[in-house]
Amino acid sequence: MSEILWIIVSGLLMSAIALTGSITLLLKKETLHKVMIPLVAFAAGCLIGGAFFHMIPAGLAYSGISLGFFVWIVLGFCSFFALEQLLHWQHCHRTGSDSKQPLGYMILAADALHNLLGGLAIGGTFLIDIKLGITAWLAAAAHEVPQELGDFAVLIHSGWSNRNALLFNLLSGLTFLAGSLMAYLFAEQIDVTFLLPLAAGNFLYIGASDLVPEVNKQDSDTNNWVYFIAFLVGILLMLLFKILFEL
Structure with a gap:
């Protein structure tokens, strides 16, 4: 199979992983309500762990260690702060029936950027070596599954319907294919290394400034440790993937 076919197939399969969030639809409403906040905490751990690890x-x-690298991280953080303020402003001035919280839009934007970046990286890897590309894809897929479960929970928690959450999660996942095709089309003509710290800043903002406070708003004392453990599981899972796939 040619490089372009590997890139297209791997991109479509990665995009399909966005549908793993539908697993939560198999749960009863009461059960879903009980696991929602732990999943939000889990998503926060995945995002923060993904940024750091x-x-x-x-x-x-x-890029190496440089001031510019950390400036891009701060810009990524600040850009999503500005984006959220815009979404809050639009949300407050809506007169229609759209009750979706800005957090849902934020998680989709971050996921789309993450998938685009992953597509660029893995698409480029396929161009170097097919076997290496398959290995990189498997590592990315293992990283995506738990994150997509958490992202879907965040969308539902933000007021999205099940159908729209699945649809827009899938559309967000398709940016992985777009990134892979960009890597193939432009090959060595583009330098996207600045997107790595930019995306890290995005992840840190959403995880620490949106999701963690969302968990902290809960009043249930008995479940506080459950939420914290779910958060740690997300972080440790990202660390585990980092260790396993670098051996």
Whole structure:
């Protein structure tokens, strides 16, 4: 199979992983309500762990330690702060029936950027070596499954219907294919290394400034440790993937 076919097939399969969130639809409403906040905490752990264990190390490997690298992280953080303020403003001035919280849009934007970046990286890997590309794809897929479960929970928690959450999660996942095709079409003509720290800043903002406070708003004292453990599981899972796939 040619490089372009590997890139297209792997991109479509990665996009389909966005549908793993539908697993939560098999749960009863009462059960879903009980697991929702732990999943939000889990998503926060995945995002923060992904930033510290994946995006930042990869960016440093490409760019080296420099002030500019950390400036891009701060810009990524600030850009999503500005985007959220805009979404809050629009939300407050809507007169229609759209009750979706800005958090849902934020998670989709971050996921789309993450998938685009992953597509660029893995598409380029396929161009170097098919076997290496398959290995990189498997590592990315293992990283995506738990994150997509958490992302779907965040969308539902933000007021999205099940159907729209699945649809827009899938559309967000298709940016992985777009990134892979960009890598193939432009090959060595583009330098996207700045996107790594930019995405890390996005992840840190959403995880620490949106999702963690969302969990902290809960009043149930008995479940506080459950939420914290779910958060730690997300972080440790990202660390585990980092260790396993670098052996």
